[in-house]
Amino acid sequence: MTRRAFITLFGGAAAAWPLAARAQQAIPVIGVLGSETPEVFAGRFAAFRQGLAEAGWTERRNVGFEHRWAYGQTDRLPALAADLVTHQVSVILAPGESAALAAKAATASIPIVFRIAADPVAMGLVASLNRPGGNITGVTGLNVEIGAKRLQVLQELVPAAKKIAVLVNPTNPSVADTNVRDLKLAASKLGLEVAVLSASTEDELEGVFVALVERGAHALVIGNDIFFATRAKQLATLSQRHAVPTISAYRAFAQAGDLASYGVAIPEQYRLAGNYVGRILKGEKPAEMPVQQPTKFELVINLKTAKSLGLTVPPTLLATADEVIE
Numbered sequence: 111m112t113r114r115a116f117i118t119l120f121g122g123a124a125a126a127w128p129l130a131a132r133a134q135q136a137i138p139v140i141g142v143l144g145s146e147t148p149e150v151f152a153g154r155f156a157a158f159r160q161g162l163a164e165a166g167w168t169e170r171r172n173v174g175f176e177h178r179w180a181y182g183q184t185d186r187l188p189a190l191a192a193d194l195v196t197h198q199v200s201v202i203l204a205p206g207e208s209a210a211l212a213a214k215a216a217t218a219s220i221p222i223v224f225r226i227a228a229d230p231v232a233m234g235l236v237a238s239l240n241r242p243g244g245n246i247t248g249v250t251g252l253n254v255e256i257g258a259k260r261l262q263v264l265q266e267l268v269p270a271a272k273k274i275a276v277l278v279n280p281t282n283p284s285v286a287d288t289n290v291r292d293l294k295l296a297a298s299k300l301g302l303e304v305a306v307l308s309a310s311t312e313d314e315l316e317g318v319f320v321a322l323v324e325r326g327a328h329a330l331v332i333g334n335d336i337f338f339a340t341r342a343k344q345l346a347t348l349s350q351r352h353a354v355p356t357i358s359a360y361r362a363f364a365q366a367g368d369l370a371s372y373g374v375a376i377p378e379q380y381r382l383a384g385n386y387v388g389r390i391l392k393g394e395k396p397a398e399m400p401v402q403q404p405t406k407f408e409l410v411i412n413l414k415t416a417k418s419l420g421l422t423v424p425p426t427l428l429a430t431a432d433e434v435i436e
Contacts (some may be wrong), residue, residue, distance in 0.1 A: 137172055137173055137174055138167075138172075138173050138174070138200040138201075138391050139173070139174045139175065139176055139197070139199045139200050140162075140173060140174070140175050140176070140199065140200065140201055140202075140203060140387060140391075141175075141176045141177075141178065141194035141197070141199030141200075141201070141202040141203070141220075142155075142175060142176070142177045142178065142202075142203050142205075143178055143187065143190060143191055143194060143202055143203065143204045143205075143209045143212065143213055144177065144178065144179045144180065144205060144206075144209065145179075145180050145182070145184055145187065145205070145206045145208055145209050145336045145337070146179065146180070146181065146182055146336060146337075146340045147179055147181055147182075147340075148177060148179060150340035151205070151340070153377065154205070154376060154377065154380045155380070156377075157376075157377035157378070157379075157380040157381045157384070158203070158380040158381065158383055158384040158387075159384060160381050160384060161380065161381035161382060161383065161384025161385035161386075161387075161388065162384035162385070162387055162388045163384075163388075164381075164384070164385055164388070165384070165385050165387075165388020165389055165391070165392065166388060166392070167387075167388045167391060173391065176194060176197055176199050178190035178191075178193060178194055180209075182311075182312075182337065184208045184281055184282070185281075187208055187209055187212035188212045188215060188216065190212070191209075191212040191213045191215070191216035191217075192216050194213075194216070194220075195216050195217045195220060198220075199220065200220070200221075200391060201220065201221040201222070201223065201387050201390050201391060202217070202220055202221070202222045202223070203222075203223055203224075203225075203383065203387060204222055204223070204224045204225075204248075205224070205225045205226075205336070205380075205383075206224075206225075206226060206336035207226050207227070207228055207233065207282055207284055207285050207336070208281075208282055208336070209224070209336075210222070210224035210226055210230075210233075210235055210246070210248070211233065211235070211284075213246070214235055214246055217245070218244070218245055219245060220245065221245050221246070221390045221395075221396045222245060222246040222247075222248070222396065223246075223247060223248045223249075223383050223386045223387050223390065223396070224246065224247075224248035224249070224250075224383075225248055225249045225251075225379050225380055225383045226248065226249075226250050226251070227250070227251045227252070227285065227334040227335075227359065228250065228252075228284060228285050228288060228334070229250065229252070229288075230242075230248070230250055230401055232284075232288070233284050236401060239400060239401045239403070240400045240401075241397065241398065241400070242396055242397055242398075242399065242400070242401060243397050244396065244397055245396050245397070246396055247386065247396040247397075247399045247400070247401055248383060248386065248401060248402070249379045249380075249382045249383045249386070249401070249402045249403075250401055250402070250403055250404075251334075251359075251373065251374040251376070251379055251404055252374070252403060252404060256359075256372070256373065256407065257289060257292045257293050257296065257331070257334075258292060258293070258295070258296035259372060259407075260331060260357055260358075260359065260372045260373070261274065261293055261296045261297060261300065261302070261331060262296070262300065263357060263370060263372050263409065263427070264329055264331060264355065264357045264369075264370070265300055265302065266424055266427055267355060267357075267369060267370060267411075267416065267421060267423060267424075267427070268328060268329045268355045268369075268421060270328065271302070271327075271328035271329045271355070272301075272302060272303060272328065273302065273303040273304075273305060273325075273326055273327045273328055274293075274297060274302050274303070274304055274305070274327060274328070274329050274330070274331060275304070275305040275306075275307050275322045275325065275327035275329070275330045275331070276289060276290060276293050276304055276305070276306055276307065276330070276331045276333055277307050277308070277309060277318055277330060277331070277332050277333050277338065278290060278306065278307070278308055278333040278335065279308070279309065279310050279333065279335040279337045279338065280308045280310055281310045281337075282335050282336075282337070285333070285334055285335055286308075286333060286335070289333040289334060290304075290306055293331060305322070305325045305326075305327045307321055307322060307325075307330075309337075310337065312341070312344065315341070315344060315345065315348060316348065318348075319348050319349070319351075319352040319354060322352070322354060323352065328355070329354065329355040329356070329357075330349065330354050330355070330356045330357075331356075331357055331358070332345060332356060332357070332358035332359075332363065332368075334359050334373075338358070339359075339360055339362075339376075342358075342360065342362040342363045342365075342366045342368075343366045345358075345363065345366075345368070346363060346366035346367035346368045347366075347367070349367070349368055349369075350367050350415070350418070353419060355369045355419055355421065356368040356369055357369060357370045357371060357372065358371050358373070359371065359372065359373030359374075360373055360376060361373070361375070361376070361408060361410050361433070362376075364410040364411065364412045364433075364435060365410070365412075365435065367412065367415055368412060368415065369411070369412055369415050369416060369419065369421070370409070370410060370411045370412065371408070371409070371410045372407065372408070372409045372410075373407060373408065374404040374406070374407055374408070375404075375406060375408055378404075378406075379404070382402050386399060386402070408432040408433070409427075409430060409431045409432050409433075410431065410432060410433045410434075410435065411423055411427065411428065411431045411433070411434050411435070412435040413428075413434050413435060413436045414435060414436060415435075
């Protein structure tokens with residue numbers, strides 16, 4: 111090979127090398143810390159990816175994912191969060207209170223975006239809603255705080271009920287305690303009694319409805335918890351089998367056969383979370399990104415279930431419903 115040819119060959123390879131290196135350069139990676147399974151979150155993550163795309167990020171094109179799933183075993187979350195930190199992900203998505211707390215405990219430097227139902231200030235996740243002040247921000251549905259409205263709707267649907275049961279997850283005490291406290295306060299104003307029932311495993315759910323009858327409750331409020339949120343069909347089947355009027359925060363419950371739901375639009379919450387993650391990947395600081403709150407609440411009434419329970423839905427309630435399932 112001549113000297114000129116060698117220089118030309120080397121020069122061409124040198125010019126091409128940065129392009130090849132750039133092509134293989136690591137893209138940002140989003141760590142997903144899930145309490146449940148990927149299957150139960152599929153719809154929500156579709157909304158998350160939509161928000162991410164709106165901020166200019168598309169999976170496998172300019173951003174990647176590392177998923178860690180607890181499969182319902184929330185005690186695994188701290189180790190899973192630590193593993194994401196070890197893999198040096200660019201930002202962590204933490205859906206659910208337990209995941210958010212585990213992520214916050216695992217890192218003070220990697221940005222974290224949560225999607226929770228409770229008050230993040232009361233939970234100690236952020237300093238304030240307007241200025242979170244650390245490496246964590248996100249979206250709160252405030253579903254716990256609107257529990258009183260949910261109880262009011264249930265009373266209108268089941269006016270004969272004098273004792274209402276509330277189902278909570280004892281392994282998520284920050285949410286469970288708030289659920290119970292707020293519902294008892296609301297119940298006292300409405301002249302209702304409250305029976306507290308607990309479940310943290312699928313096997314315990316069947317027993318909840320047996321205990322409900324034994325304790326003389328006439329209707330059920332399903333508490334705000336990721337464990338319940340991902341088991342809408344199972345809980346709706348049980349409520350129908352035991353003929354229990356049931357209300358929850360999530361539209362999926364009413365669609366699955368529960369009497370009603372009242373709460374925020376969950377897919378919209380995940381879209382907002384995706385947008386926040388995208389903005390952080392572009393350089394914005396979580397400390398300066400206000401925690402986003404819901405602007406719209408949805409009331410869904412399953413008229414078919416109401417008829418099967420022998421209940422008459424007040425016309426005023428039907429008129430205000432966002433969706434009536436017939």
